Amino acid sequence: MTDRVYETALGSSTKDKITLLGQDLAEDVMGTVGFGELAFWLATQRRPSTGETRVFEAVLAALADHGFTPTAIVTRLTYLSAPDSVQGALAAGLLGGGSRFLGVTEDCGRFLHDVLATAETPTDEAGWDALALDTVEKTKAAKKFVPGLGHHVHxxxxxxxxxxxxxxxxEGLRGPHLxxxxxxxxxxxxxxxxTLPLNGAGVCGAALADLGLPLELLRGFALLARTAGLVGQLAEELxxxxxxxxxxxxxxNNRPVPPDPQR
Amino acid sequence: MTDRVYETALGSSTKDKITLLGQDLAEDVMGTVGFGELAFWLATQRRPSTGETRVFEAVLAALADHGFTPTAIVTRLTYLSAPDSVQGALAAGLLGGGSRFLGVTEDCGRFLHDVLATAETPTDEAGWDALALDTVEKTKAAKKFVPGLGHHVHxxxxxxxxxxxxxxxxEGLRGPHLxxxxxxxxxxxxxxxxTLPLNGAGVCGAALADLGLPLELLRGFALLARTAGLVGQLAEELxxxxxxxxxxxxxxNNRPVPPDPQR
Amino acid sequence: MTDRVYETALGSSTKDKITLLGQDLAEDVMGTVGFGELAFWLATQRRPSTGETRVFEAVLAALADHGFTPTAIVTRLTYLSAPDSVQGALAAGLLGGGSRFLGVTEDCGRFLHDVLATAETPTDEAGWDALALDTVEKTKAAKKFVPGLGHHVHxxxxxxxxxxxxxxxxEGLRGPHLxxxxxxxxxxxxxxxxTLPLNGAGVCGAALADLGLPLELLRGFALLARTAGLVGQLAEELxxxxxxxxxxxxxxNNRPVPPDPQR
Amino acid sequence: MTDRVYETALGSSTKDKITLLGQDLAEDVMGTVGFGELAFWLATQRRPSTGETRVFEAVLAALADHGFTPTAIVTRLTYLSAPDSVQGALAAGLLGGGSRFLGVTEDCGRFLHDVLATAETPTDEAGWDALALDTVEKTKAAKKFVPGLGHHVHxxxxxxxxxxxxxxxxEGLRGPHLxxxxxxxxxxxxxxxxTLPLNGAGVCGAALADLGLPLELLRGFALLARTAGLVGQLAEELxxxxxxxxxxxxxxNNRPVPPDPQR
Structure with missing residues (x-):
């Protein structure tokens, strides 16, 4: 293992200079690059356009906070129990960001991507409708649900x-996923x-996929957005x-009951 | 407990509208409010000025990624071990955001705040220098370190x-902490x-405190910045x-050794 | 929601007595019930026999520690970075307990269970061999792997x-999964x-399934075992x-490279 | 870094043998060493006596589950939200094991240890009472609380x-901390x-300290016990x-309120 080096284009530093993504962090990033823009850049290693940043930040705004979700409750309860560890409270909340409550964004992006990967890209609305019809029919036939379709409130x-x-x-950024x-x-x-509504989590997944963000990490952007929301939840809890x-x-309101040993 | 209601100014929704911070999320936040601006707003429940947003986002940029830190290595190793759970990999990385590697920001903000809370605010540089001199002397006398002073590389x-x-x-935002x-x-x-350098983590804490962000959560903003960095680490790892x-x-390179039972 | 009560057979207490699983904690559990036995009882709500406890504890021993695994390294690095939070270091390590490094136990238990659920239970070795042959053939035909088969070292x-x-x-506890x-x-x-070896993680899953432990939580027992191992890792790290x-x-050994913006 | 080796007395393996704590895992640990005994051994690298194991397991039983604590609620809510990740649900619950709800065990052990470190060890009950009196007086004079004293229910x-x-x-194991x-x-x-009661969390800390377990990790043993409890909570939740x-x-029962921008 003696000669192993670990390459990275992310942060590095020398005595006098800190580099991030090939840029001089102090001179060219701080005060110049917004936080949403930076998050996009970190994930793709290319600087987004103004329009891409606007769509990306709109997605983050859409996913940042949904009130008293399980993740918000978990962060508040963990902070109650371990106020010495803000990192623990935030991490605990993020751990709820799995398949059920934050997963639709990723599921929808991947679903659309998989369809597009094996189909010829339509050139007009009739073509898109035909592809969509085929997609919904096949999904129904497989007894599955189309991710992003339906919402229990809206x-x-x-x-x-x-x-x-x-x-x-x-912004001229409606791509094939959208x-x-x-x-x-x-x-x-x-x-x-x-008729079911196209839900917000789903459209966010479609938009993130159109922006060229890595599909494996679509959930990661939902989690980034939610981190800002959870900091807000903690601030309100304080x-x-x-x-x-x-x-x-x-x-x-707990009521003790006898053990129930059946499997 | 029957009549308990849980009040929140963060997210809520009705059938036709989603509200966040008293705003219409779709109409007034998405596409209009940047992600850094939104994070500030969520944490303080007041909309920051353009200048405040710029300082805040500069802080987030400064803290987003420092290369192969323990938190970055932890996120990558956890993803290697459990690729089914992006949330777990991010959460594991954030859990390293404690006293040693991400704590200086919070420690420095609190330290400065505590000094200011018991002192009359100086009105000129000589006054600030006198207060600073007194502060460093007292800290040294107590055999403690001034947070934010010193850096092993820079x-x-x-x-x-x-x-x-x-x-x-x-931006006209150099306040008393700075x-x-x-x-x-x-x-x-x-x-x-x-002569020791004033380090970046420390100045970030001073700036966040000047922005009026809650001191108890200064570490939370470092963690928010780092979440964007960790998503970048995962993207590069992929x-x-x-x-x-x-x-x-x-x-x-492990070498088995006999147990060492001494306490 | 006014009349909602939350039923539990686990811990509850009154002013003078603490009850756990319907037992008097102080009088009937402390000093009488071993920790492995208790963990089994908590998970099934029935007290295991001596033989069941022995098999269960043998499984926990087999899974407790495997040296410098990613989970062990993660726990040590997180403790280095945030020594104020032992809970964070342990939690970070457990988060690596996903599909790749700790998942075989659960995958194997579920796999065997699924086969048994749709087959008539054989009555002799020839019958088991026939069922196993059919199982391996079908799995190969589906281009999948049999969980628990193969080991990179042993x-x-x-x-x-x-x-x-x-x-x-x-202990007379070789059941259908084993x-x-x-x-x-x-x-x-x-x-x-x-010829591939039957690996230890797999046989543990088979044994846990034979003990009647909930399949959805087989990974949970691996994590319980690993928690003891991670405490040991922290103790050695200290x-x-x-x-x-x-x-x-x-x-x-990091080497900065230019950003690589291709997807 | 070329010659760095990482020494460990915990798990290691060769093609034909797995070693744990210097023992042959399969032959000398599995089926022979109970889980509580093994956890003690891993943490101290010495095999406990039968009596030490009994006291240790009594402590683990005392701390395993306390019903619907914040940690239990957090684990259940996280599993609801992310059922794909048992490790995330357990980790989230453990993150509540901080200063307030699980910290008394560690605080009490450390408190007693600090007193003993600077005092001559008494030889009779009158001596212990004198030392205790001095300890409580000094703690009160410092406007602090004695950890382990008082309970809101018992x-x-x-x-x-x-x-x-x-x-x-x-077991003849009442040592100086007890x-x-x-x-x-x-x-x-x-x-x-x-008159305040000596609470259970506190006496557990005293007992763990008397067993010679590392003070820095007393919280870790509470977390190990709680892991078994949280697996039980998940099993019941299922x-x-x-x-x-x-x-x-x-x-x-959420009620939207206007933002409250005061610090």
Whole structure:
């Protein structure tokens, strides 16, 4: 192992200079590059355009906080229990960012990508609709769900979805993933017999995939957005605490029952 | 517990609208509010000015990635071991954000705040120098270190420090924490007998405190910045993996020794 | 939500008594129930027999520590970086307990269970061999691997495997999962054309499944065993630290390269 | 770094043999060493006596599960949100094992150790009482609390405390930490003017310290015990889920309020 070197284009430093992504951190990044722009750059190793940054930051805004989700409750309860460790409270909250509550973004991006990888790219709306129809039919036949379709609250349309399409259009960044997702929104009632909304988590996955971000990490961007939200949850907890009441609402209403040894 | 309600000014939603911080998320936040700006807003519940956002994002850029730190190595190794869980890899990396490697930012902000809380605010440089001199003397007498003073690599000055002062000055945001920190940089050689650099982590803590961000969460902002860095580390690991080589460099060089039962 | 109560058979307490699993904790558990026995009882809500406890503890011993695994390195590096948070160091290590390094135990238990769920239980060795042959053939035809088969070091046999079968036999606890796993060991060369060892992680999954432990949590028992191992790693790190050398071996051998913006 | 080797007395393996703590894992540990005994051995690198194992396992039993604590709720909520990652659910729960809910064990062990380190060891009960009296007086004068004193539920005595003293006495293992803790129980009313119970978490810390376990890791043993409890919580959640109801009890009772921008 003697000659092993570990290459990286991320941070490095010498006595007088700190380099990040090939840039002089102090002179060319600090004060010049916004945080969303930097996060994009770190993940792709290329600097995004202004339009790409705007779409990316719109996605992060859409995913940053959804109120008292399990992840928010977990972060507050962990801080209650271990106030000495802010990192533990944030990490605990992020660990809820799995398949059910934060996974749709990644699932949707991957789903659309897989369809596009094996299809010829349509050139007009009729072509997109045909591809979408085929996609929804095959998914239904396989007894699976189309990720990003449906929302338990926003049954008549998720306001984030319409807005993100609008922003992408303004920036000329509606790519094939968003096109296919939009077409699924148009044609799925013909197959499923009911109209479901395209949800916000799903459209975010489509937009991130169109931006060329790595599919394996789409969940990672949802988690980055959520980190900002969880810091906000902790800040609110510091001033207007609720975690102890949540804890007591469970603990004081516990009812001991006998063990239940059946598997 | 029957009537307990949980109040929050963060995310909430109705069938047709999603609200965040009292704003309409889709119409007034997405596409309009940058990610750094939003993170500041979430943490303080007030919208920052353009200048505040610029200083804040400069701090986040300064802290986002420092190359192969323990946190970066941990995230890469955890992803190697459990590639099914991006959230686990990010959370594991953040858990290294404790007292030693990411704690200086918080320690420095708190230290300066504590001094300012019990002193009359100086009105000129001589006044700041006098307060700083008193502070360094008392800290030395208590056999403690001034947080933010010294750096094992940038011995002649941390380039982030000079730059962050510059940005704060450009935005008219050099507040009392930065003033005191600067004065410590001027006067400490008189007490300590040697000249140490004001380090980047420390100046970031001073700047965050001047922005009015909650002191208890200064580490949280370092962790937010680092989350973007860790996503970048994972993206690089996906394309140019090093984690398995790191693992093998340890495992293949292990040498079994007998147990050592002394306490 | 006013009348919601949360039922549990686990811990509860009144002013004078603490109950756990329907037992008086102080009088009937402390000093009487071993830790492995208790962990089994907590997971199944039934008290294991002496033989079941012995097999279960043998599994935990087999999985407790494997030296400088990624999880061990992660725990040590996290402790180096955040020594204020033992819980963070342990949690970070456990987060590596995913599909690749700790997942075989769960994968193998589930695999065997799925086969058994759709087959008639054989009554003699010839019957087990036939079922195993069919299983290996189908798995190969599906271009998948049989979990628990093969080991990169113990190519001629994993010593834990032989021993765990022996212990299970001594206690009369070789159930259908272990039987099927043993048969796979006998017949797979006929299908695969080479002889692979039944590995220790796999046999542990088979044994845990035979004990009636919940399949969804087989990974949880591997993690419980590993928690004891990680405490041991931290104890050794306290006395004979290596984490800083591991960190430096990476950081000092880093080589900055230009960004690589291709996806 | 070329010649660096990493020494360890924990796990290692060759093609035919796995070694743990200098023992042959398969032949001398599996089926022979109980899980509590092994955890002790891993942490101290010496094999405990039967009596030491019994006291140690009594401590682990006392700390394994306390019902719907924040850590238990966090593990259940994280599993609800990310059922694909058992390791994440367990890690999230452990992250609540900080200063407030699991820290007393470590705090108490360290407190007693610090007193003993600077005092001559008493030889009779009167001597212990004098040392305890001095300790409680000094602690009160410093406006601090004696760790391990007081319990919000078991006001007339924590049943675990009496029992752990009993077990330690049966095994001849009441050492100086337990002696001092018992004496604090006898004399503190003279200083504090009221009688507080010696709590279970505290006596566990005293017992662990008497066993010679590393003080820096006393919290680690509480976390090991709790890992078994959290696996039990997950097993119960699988069969009798409550996490979704906990989540809804918060989310459905949320009340949006305007932002509150004061610091």
């Amino acid at each position: 049954k008549d349309g998720d306001p984030r979805t319409r807005r993100l399409f609008e922003i992408a259009d303004e 096109e296919l997702f939009a077409a699924i929104g148009r044609v799925h009632p013909r197959v499923l017999g009911k 001033r207007h605490p609720v975690a102890n009441d949540v804890f007591l609402s469970v603990d004081l | 011995k002649d000055g941390d380039p982030r420090t000079r730059r962050l002062f510059e940005i704060a000055d450009e 003033e005191l920190f600067a004065a410590i940089g001027r006067v400490h050689p008189r007490v300590l007998g040697k 394309r140019h993996p090093v984690a398995n080589d790191v693992f093998l460099s340890v495992d293949l | 190519k001629d046999g994993d010593p834990r495997t032989r021993r765990l079968f022996e212990i299970a036999d001594e 039987e099927l796993f043993a048969a796979i060991g006998r017949v797979h060369p006929r299908v695969l054309g080479k 006395r004979h630290p290596v984490a800083n050398d591991v960190f430096l071996s990476v950081d000092l | 006001k007339d005595g924590d049943p675990r405390t009496r029992r752990l003293f009993e077990i330690a006495d049966e 002696e001092l803790f018992a004496a604090i129980g006898r004399v503190h009313p003279r200083v504090l003017g009221k 069969r009798h889920p409550v996490a979704n109801d906990v989540f809804l009890s918060v989310d459905l």
